Amino acid sequence: NQDSLFVNTNGHTVKVLRDNQDFTGNLVQTSAQIAGNGVLAWDRAKLTSTDMKFKPNKVDAEESKIEIGSISNDKIAFASYNVESHVDFNTRIGEFKANEKGNLTEFPFNAYASSMDEYKWDIDAQTIELNKGPLLSDKESYFVSRKADQDGLMFMSSKALFDMKLGIIYAENVPYIDVADSRAFPFEEKVTILEDAVMKPLEQSKLLANRDDKFHEIYDATLTIRGRYNLGGKGDYEYKDKNRTKQVIFFDKMRVKGKEDSTVYASGFIKDSLNFTVSTKIGYKGSVELSSI
Secondary structure: OOOOEEEEOOOOOEEEOOOOEEEEEEEEEOOOOEEEEEEEEEOOEEEEEEEEEEEOOEEEEEEEEEEEEEEEOOEEEEEEEEEEEEEEOOOOEEEEEEOOOOOOEEEOOOOEEEOOOEEEEEOOOOEEEEEOOHHHOOOOOEEEEOOHHHOOOEEEOOEEEEEOOOOEEEEEOOOOEEEOOEEEEOHHHOEEEOHHHOEOOEEEEEEEEOOOOOOEEEEEEEEEEEEOOEEEEEEEEEEEOOOOOEEEEEEEEEEEOOOOOOOEEEEEEEOHHHOOEEEOOEEOOEEEEEEOO
16 A cells, blocks of 8 residues: 555564654554554553554554553563553553453452453553443452462452552452351451452451351451461350340451361350350350351
């Protein structure tokens, strides 16, 4: 085409757009647009596509891969594949939408992945907003741990903020987390994920043990979830005797028996000073254990 100019960078980088972003690959310039097949790099980001469209200080791609650089030297912060990309270098905002439902976006620094399908990247603030978009209208969106020893720990979430400066995922709209045979309910439906799949302890949370039979509820709990079958924590339990008299027992330890038998146990100690009674005339002091089955 006599109106087209073809440029092959031969593995070298060329400066494109107003802010001198680096491009490697093939460029085609026509009177209407500049298109690219290759890799566009800037700051700590890399956009790869066979069909980029360049506008004044903007780039669009219907099918692309976006990787956003390392928080530490060896771990990428964010990677999403097969997304529609729109990056505006004037507003310094990048918007990405998954082309296929079910594709997971990776957070290698945090050793987590998410099925949410819409992302808004504030380049200067170094934050990424995650949302469940219309593509997933008939499905729940979720986070899943990529750490092998967490055995696929997962939880539903339809909104999150990833702070790349701190390397922290703030997940919202988390109704519950299933751990062992029980179910944890985070306070205000919020969960925080730190580096290497560490979940911040859930303060002021609740545990239903177990989730099917709902035998026991531990409340005002601090729960440390380290995996699908790994739970620690403490919390209060309301004991009712046969006269329905209520007394509070504080459990200061929790554990899961194991993977094969995922019963949750909570243990504590009833002090003499509590004047605890099992029934009207029978007092009790000493160790106490609760089981989820």
